[in-house]
Amino acid sequence: MIGQLDRIRELEKLQNPKSNNSSQKIVAVTSGKGGTGKTFLAANFAYQLSKSKKILLVDLDFNLSNLHLLFNAHPKKTLNNYFASKSLFEEIITKYNSDLDLIFGDSGIVNQNKPTVYQIERMLDELDKISSIYDLIIFDLGAGVSEENLFILSKSKIKLVVTNPEPTALMDAYVLIKLLKSNNAEDGINIIVNRCYDELEGYQAYDNLKSAVDHFLKSTINFIAEIPESVEVRKSIIDQKLFAEHQKSNTVITSINKALAEFGKIHQVFNINQPALQHAS
Numbered sequence: 001m002i003g004q005l006d007r008i009r010e011l012e013k014l015q016n017p018k019s020n021n022s023s024q025k026i027v028a029v030t031s032g033k034g035g036t037g038k039t040f041l042a043a044n045f046a047y048q049l050s051k052s053k054k055i056l057l058v059d060l061d062f063n064l065s066n067l068h069l070l071f072n073a074h075p076k077k078t079l080n081n082y083f084a085s086k087s088l089f090e091e092i093i094t095k096y097n098s099d100l101d102l103i104f105g106d107s108g109i110v111n112q113n114k115p116t117v118y119q120i121e122r123m124l125d126e127l128d129k130i131s132s133i134y135d136l137i138i139f140d141l142g143a144g145v146s147e148e149n150l151f152i153l154s155k156s157k158i159k160l161v162v163t164n165p166e167p168t169a170l171m172d173a174y175v176l177i178k179l180l181k182s183n184n185a186e187d188g189i190n191i192i193v194n195r196c197y198d199e200l201e202g203y204q205a206y207d208n209l210k211s212a213v214d215h216f217l218k219s220t221i222n223f224i225a226e227i228p229e230s231v232e233v234r235k236s237i238i239d240q241k242l243f244a245e246h247q248k249s250n251t252v253i254t255s256i257n258k259a260l261a262e263f264g265k266i267h268q269v270f271n272i273n274q275p276a277l278q279h280a281s
Contacts, residue, residue, distance in 0.1 A: 022124070022131035024270070027138045027263075028156035031163060032172025034143040037194040038162040040237065041227065042140035043070045044244040044256055045160075050100035053135035056093070056127075058103040060152060061142035062114045065105030071096060072240040075104040082123070083115045089126040101134075117151050124155060136267075145179050154185040157270055160224065160263075164195040165205040174212050177219065186219045190266060192259060194227040202226020222266060225259035228252060 029042040039061070046057040059067035059079065068075055075094055081087035094102045106112070115123075127137060139156065141149050153159055159180070163173040173191070180186045191209065196202035206223045213219050230252045236243040247253055 022128040022137060023155060024157055025131055025134060025137050026127075026156045027136055027158045027160060027267075028141055028153050029138060029160045029162060030141040030149060030153060030176065031143050031161060031169075032145065032174070032176040033169055036143070036162045036164050036169055037227070037233075038143065039067055039070065039140050040233065040243070041160075041162055041192060041194060041256070042138060043067060043242060045259070046138050047100060047242060047244045048253075048256055048260055049136060049138075050097065054099050054133065056101045056103070056130075056134045056137045058127075058137065058139050059105040060139050060148075061105055062148065063106060063112055064142060065107045067102070067140055068104045069240055070237065070242055071102065072242075073102070073104065078104045078106045079123075080106045080112065082126075083119050089123070090130070114146070114148055117148070120148060120151060145176050150179060150183055150185070153180060154183055156188070158188045158190065158263075158267060160190050160192055161221075162192050162194055163205070163209070164193060165197075165201050170205060170209050173209060177213055177221065178217055181217050181219050186217075188266075188270060189219070190222045190224045190263070192224045192227060195229045196226045197229055199226055224262045224266075225255055227255045227259070 029038055029045070031038040039059075042057065046055050049055050057067070059065045061067070063080075065078075073094065073096075075092075077087045077092045079092060082089050082092050092103055094104065096102050131137065139152060141152060161173055161176060163169045177186065177189060180189065191206055193202040193205045196205070203223075203226065206226075210221055210223075213221050228251050230250070232247060232250060233243055233252055236246065244253060244256065
């Protein structure tokens with residue numbers, strides 16, 4: 001896997017020595033395992049950001065997509081239509097509101113192959129063409145450490161790794177970070193600890209992960225925020241109502257906004273020529 005990604009990077013350097021303009025705007029939301037609440041956070045993070053920025057949210061969980069459920073949407077054209085050359089890229093963009101656009105994926109299609117890295121490159125080129133329209137492009141990746149995910153993460157300026165306090169989730173997050181380091185893509189790794197019973201549990205989980213990363217990988221990770229466990233979140237998912245759109249005052253919303261504030265500081269460091277993101281309320 002690592003060897004193939006290295007070969008692809010070498011080809012890119014020869015064929016296109018300049019990096020895409022969109023790379024400064026890409027934020028990848030990922031996790032080492034399923035069930036961490038990654039898609040929930042990606043959706044609500046994007047919605048809150050869209051209160052002050054123009055956002056494109058892309059579901060890149062290939063063949064297990066569920067972003068459309070959180071938005072209670074029934075997309076007629078998806079990213080798979082584009083990969084299959086059945087739709088133009090601009091045709092698969094769904095407008096949710098004036099400042100939030102969505103690209104959905106498909107789920108459970110029999111005999112459908114995952115896109116190749118070359119198809120993903122073509123998608124990134126399309127995003128580059130429209131990047132001037134958006135302030136940020138947010139990727140909701142599938143869980144795990146597939147070749148496709150590692151390739152996309154290598155193209156992402158900022159990576160938000162969503163985990164939770166469970167030892168299995170923290171171990172999987174560590175493995176993900178280890179593979180990113182092996183692929184020379186460990187820059188911009190930021191941690192969100194989701195589904196915490198209290199703040200202390202979130203901080204302790206991050207400290208445990210950071211200690212392992214510091215000791216064994218000699219890499220840098222940053223803490224964004226802890227997000228509390230919530231019955232209301234579970235109900236919103238069941239009801240297919242976007243949480244941030246219907247809950248104006250809630251401990252989870254407070255934590256998401258705290259995460260946005262920290263993210264804004266980090267984004268400004270990575271892209272010093274752009275103003276800091278405002279704190280969504």
